[in-house]
Amino acid sequence: MDTSIELALETVGHSDADDEAAAADGDPVDPGAPGTPLVLTLRGPLSERTAGPLVDRLCHLLTRHGGVVVDLSGVSLTHSGAVHAFSEAAARAGEWPDVRLVLAAPDATLAALLVTSRVAQRVPVHPDVPTAVAHLDDRPEVLRGYWHFDVDPRAPGDARGHVRRVCRHWGIDEDTREAAEIVVTELVTNAVEHASSASVVEVWRRDHSLRLTVRDFDLTVLPEAHLPDPSAPRGRGLAMVAAVARTWGVEAHRDGKTVWAEMETV
Known part of the structure; x- marks a missing residue:
């Protein structure tokens, strides 16, 4: 019953x-x-x-x-x-x-x-x-995951783990899942190490698109994505995001910014 x-x-x-x-x-x-x-x-x-x-x-x-x-x-x-x-x-x-x-x-x-x-x-x-x-078990048209992370060196790894988990649950193909893990790792690392800010991560699946956003609370303008000098020990994060995402961008807020990236999935 x-x-x-x-x-x-x-x-x-x-x-x-x-x-x-x-x-x-x-x-x-x-x-x-x-x-x-x-x-x-x-x-x-x-x-x-x-x-x-x-x-x-x-x-x-x-x-x-x-x-x-x-x-x-x-x-x-x-x-x-x-x-x-x-x-x-x-x-x-x-x-x-x-x-x-x-x-x-x-x-x-x-x-x-x-x-x-x-x-x-x-x-x-x-x-x-x-x-x-x-139809209780049917997949909704739009899926969403949402997490908040403090300024903590463990945050990038924790965020990557959450994204990996939902991508597997949602049936995301391996290439897209790996791209999403790269994106969230780099963007949460930026929030922790460069912005010294807490971050909010959201991931959405709709049709054949996976959208990932990382919101921070730092007013510093995000630099353009470019490959650093080969001898530089850091600075490749945004270039990696640009390389694996279909499209990406930045939205400014009065109290910070959101960096977003979209990837295709099957």
Whole structure:
């Protein structure tokens, strides 16, 4: 029998006992069955006020069960931006396929907004709960990994390990995976050694493209990529990024910059 609970959006976040209350209503949640898919039926208004607590609860349930199907048939949308709660929860909880979140049975207005907001690219939407359960393991159109690293000499290696792991989980070909590892190693090394900055790494897969970004919090302008003098002990990082990426660039922010690179994959 499917594991399922019902949750009133007006009360989510008001108590840490929502799961236990649902169990008392006859839909038991087995705390000893991690990885068991859960059907979560939401009731009430999806609003700016309820979206934040919903993200927290979904993260908890995704971490606990691995796969969650959200039944939206009882949801009334009162704030368009609240639909991003679902993609935010998926991003915060982890990466596919360790974390699988799908939505079911939205009304026509909510279904259209999930598509136009691009939430449906990361959190698939299905017309009913049985279909959603059957397709819970399907790969979403867009995959994302997100990690934060402190100023630490171990950060480049840790970042490389995360990228290697998700590329293998996502079925990225070996050449692209190796290129992505080179890119993230060089860019996080720049953040640690040259910018003395923490960094945020994101990697996205969509269709036949893998996009990798490294955000730092240093205002120093990044130099142009060029090959240094052969006798120079350092300085080849950006040249290596340029060599393995299909395209790359820099976006400036008021408090730092983001270096991005895109690679083709099969």
